[in-house]
Amino acid sequence: MIAAVATSLLLVVAGWPVAAVLDRRPAPLDRRLAEAYLLGAALASVVLFVHSGWSRASLLVPMLAISAACAWLGREGLGVTRCAVHWIDLATVVLVAGYARFATIGPTAETDFIGIWGVKAKEFWLAGGIDWKFLENPFNQFAHVDYPLLVPLVFDVHAVVAGGWPDRWLGVVNVGLGIATLLLLRAFLAEEARKPLLLALATLACVGVAFAPWIGLAEGALVAFGTAGLLFVRRGDVSRGALYLGLAAMCKNEGLTLIGAAAVAMAIAGNARKIARLWPAAAVVVPWMVVRSIHHLQTDLTTSGVGERAVEHLANLRPMFEAMLRYPVGRPLLWLAIAAAIVIGAREVGGRERFLAAAIALQLLFFVAAYVITPHDVEWHVRWSWERIVDQLAAAATFLALVLVTRRLDRQDPLY
Amino acid sequence: MRAMLTELPYRKLTGFRRFLLEVDRTTPRGARIAICLPFAAWEGGYGYGYHRASFLLPGKQVVPLLRLGADVPAPGNVALADFVACWHQAPRIDGFEVLWRSGDGVLMKRTR
Numbered sequence: 001m002i003a004a005v006a007t008s009l010l011l012v013v014a015g016w017p018v019a020a021v022l023d024r025r026p027a028p029l030d031r032r033l034a035e036a037y038l039l040g041a042a043l044a045s046v047v048l049f050v051h052s053g054w055s056r057a058s059l060l061v062p063m064l065a066i067s068a069a070c071a072w073l074g075r076e077g078l079g080v081t082r083c084a085v086h087w088i089d090l091a092t093v094v095l096v097a098g099y100a101r102f103a104t105i106g107p108t109a110e111t112d113f114i115g116i117w118g119v120k121a122k123e124f125w126l127a128g129g130i131d132w133k134f135l136e137n138p139f140n141q142f143a144h145v146d147y148p149l150l151v152p153l154v155f156d157v158h159a160v161v162a163g164g165w166p167d168r169w170l171g172v173v174n175v176g177l178g179i180a181t182l183l184l185l186r187a188f189l190a191e192e193a194r195k196p197l198l199l200a201l202a203t204l205a206c207v208g209v210a211f212a213p214w215i216g217l218a219e220g221a222l223v224a225f226g227t228a229g230l231l232f233v234r235r236g237d238v239s240r241g242a243l244y245l246g247l248a249a250m251c252k253n254e255g256l257t258l259i260g261a262a263a264v265a266m267a268i269a270g271n272a273r274k275i276a277r278l279w280p281a282a283a284v285v286v287p288w289m290v291v292r293s294i295h296h297l298q299t300d301l302t303t304s305g306v307g308e309r310a311v312e313h314l315a316n317l318r319p320m321f322e323a324m325l326r327y328p329v330g331r332p333l334l335w336l337a338i339a340a341a342i343v344i345g346a347r348e349v350g351g352r353e354r355f356l357a358a359a360i361a362l363q364l365l366f367f368v369a370a371y372v373i374t375p376h377d378v379e380w381h382v383r384w385s386w387e388r389i390v391d392q393l394a395a396a397a398t399f400l401a402l403v404l405v406t407r408r409l410d411r412q413d414p415l416y
Numbered sequence: 417m418r419a420m421l422t423e424l425p426y427r428k429l430t431g432f433r434r435f436l437l438e439v440d441r442t443t444p445r446g447a448r449i450a451i452c453l454p455f456a457a458w459e460g461g462y463g464y465g466y467h468r469a470s471f472l473l474p475g476k477q478v479v480p481l482l483r484l485g486a487d488v489p490a491p492g493n494v495a496l497a498d499f500v501a502c503w504h505q506a507p508r509i510d511g512f513e514v515l516w517r518s519g520d521g522v523l524m525k526r527t528r
Binding site for chain 2: 106107114127140168
């Protein structure tokens with residue numbers, strides 16, 4: 001446990017100056033902590049990605065050197081500003097502690113951790129670098145060898161620092177990502193809700209969507225980076241949001257479509273001229289696409305015959321929709337509440353919040369499009385992915401709903 | 417709880433985890449190990465075991481004896497293996513001899 005906690009703190013320490021470079025001015029503590037963890041994790045992953053012969057020194061020396069350089073470059077932004085707290089935040093802390101216990105009670109038992117994310121991390125850790133032979137071997141296709149590597153590499157950061165494969169403690173990654181997501185949501189909500197009570201209640205409402213129930217999978221990372229990306233773009237910090245969107249695409253392929261969704265949503269929101277500012281997303285993603293292409297790691301959805309499959313499935317959409325009804329997305333109360341908030345704030349959804357609402361809707365359409373071109377049996381594909389991928393949007397959708405509601409409540413009389 | 421979670425991903429193949437941990441202990445790094453299971457359908461048990469075998473045999477290459485994702489036997493893949501790990505069965509395979517045997521299965525090693 002000590003190694004897992006120390007590694008998480010290391011990521012925060014290393015990422016803090018990187019976040020300061022992006023800010024160039026003191027930021028609220030909650031947002032800075034969240035960004036520091038996310039950027040620290042990304043930095044550590046990049047260091048592992050670009051070299052082999054992993055050791056503590058080969059990870060820590062370049063990581064801390066880059067961090068020190070960023071500390072000098074972003075020295076004006078190293079400080080933080082105070083955040084409002086309320087006693088209700090204690091309830092949030094209790095829930096987070098419960099999740100931390102859940103995530104680390106034993107080795108992660110998720111099938112996709114064992115078959116996709118964990119197996120790659122373990123192979124790389126043993127090989128002391130990215131094991132391209134493992135990824136290229138057709139017998140290992142089951143491990144979705146085309147998936148981006150940020151998440152397995154974060155697991156490897158923990159293994160390298162611990163000096164062994166930390167079976168039980170890899171759930172700490174989920175905890176760190178969940179806390180980062182929650183802090184980011186809170187920081188952005190603080191820009192909307194000025195009353196501490198409202199902010200604390202809104203934060204409490206976000207716990208369920210910030211912490212992914214699938215321990216050891218990439219959903220938690222995709223939600224953290226993707227939500228950060230969307231929320232920074234929403235507030236007009238497009239390049240910074242694009243960096244996070246690029247990192248989301250380094251977690252899972254859905255992150256790629258999220259970049260597209262964000263670009264189209266910007267056009268829908270009347271910011272088409274700013275779309276070029278999304279270039280950092282491409283700068284993060286393109287090198288991986290090139291490397292993936294060099295190693296012939298093909299995505300199953302784009303195997304030959306995309307057009308034929310699309311025509312075939314579009315001619316008969318019934319099996320797909322039936323499967324979506326048969327295997328629902330879960331959390332019906334949450335989605336009903338989000339829908340109600342959208343109805344209440346319909347005018348704002350079509351106005352100030354058009355970007356976020358459009359990005360969420362477009363990403364949902366991309367999910368459906370994936371089922372239209374899938375080479376797998378549609379029912380099988382929907383059954384094993386629909387709930388998880390829709391849940392990737394729950395944090396952003398909950399944020400949208402809370403903004404619509406808290407703005408109204410914030411305008412009313414003080415609650416106390 | 418920890419012990420339960422450790423076994424949980426392998427619960428449908430009793431003793432499979434214990435068997436493969438022993439296979440891992442008694443085979444060298446880089447070994448190519450064919451996974452022999454008493455299932456003829458990929459979704460009917462073989463894929464379940466094959467997906468998990470790789471995680472339990474890190475640094476080694478697992479070799480399927482069904483075509484990946486299909487219910488088509490691929491016995492020819494044995495030629496690509498140095499070892500055959502057979503869970504709950506002990507078939508005779510030309511060119512392989514039993515290295516050890518346990519209540520969970522048999523590990524065979526290539527002799528020629």
